[in-house]
């Protein structure tokens with residue numbers, strides 16, 4: 001049995017320029033896939049990621065995933081360039097504080113709009129656009145990058161927790177809706193991962209306490225999340241459809 005072989009598979013990763021998206025892009029390329037990676041603001045990081053990927057034909061596309069028209073244009077451009085789409089990874093995300101007891105009402109609304117717009121609406125719209133092509137071509141996989149925060153709560157970033165809980169529900173609903181089309185949908189739910197997003201927390205005074213949340217005494221490496229994403233996207237994992245895979249070093253057990 002061949003596992004984790006993505007030879008000739010066509011992959012789109014949102015937010016693929018840095019962090020988990022970057023590690024996932026490299027892992028797919030190492031497994032033989034052709035990868036389109038989306039970025040928003042950091043073209044330099046996107047270029048460096050492309051350069052770090054083995055194989056040919058990888059490319060980067062700028063798009064703000066919170067804008068529905070941009071998402072549609074992104075998916076259309078990728079499908080046209082690659083001749084189809086086998087795997088969509090909804091990875092783009094933001095995480096920033098907006099505590100209910102220390103934010104103005106305006107700040108609160110802006111935080112919810114931005115977080116839900118990128119983390120949940122972006123994924124919903126990319127899934128819709130990708131699914132139209134996957135249905136026509138007879139199959140595909142969608143993997144969503146969720147978070148432990150969906151279950152554990154995010155007291156300082158409540159919109160983030162809500163966006164990821166919504167993303168889990170989206171994954172499960174689409175798993176049911178799309179299985180008859182041979183499209184399989186899953187999610188990974190990491191705890192803290194050593195990326196730019198988590199750096200202010202991991203380098204801050206709570207850093208050691210965060211690492212000790214796991215009995216391993218550390219947080220995840222981006223490559224460990226990429227491994228879970230490839231697992232869910234692999235041909236052999238079809239029957240995991242609808243699952244949310246915890247990758248948190250036993251820091252939170254549900």
Ligand code: NAP
Nearest residue numbers: 015017018019020039040041042065092093192193195197
């Ligand atoms: P990161 O290092 O901050 O990278 C975020 C990525 O998202 C970048 O590629 C960024 O692109 C992209 N992005 C942000 N806003 C975007 C937008 N509007 N449109 C398109 N792309 C956008 O974050 P990360 O830690 O790798 O996180 C990746 C995913 O894992 C997120 O969904 C996050 O919620 C989830 N996650 C992370 C952790 C953690 O501890 N790090 C834990 C659980 C879940 P540009 O750089 O080009 O702007």
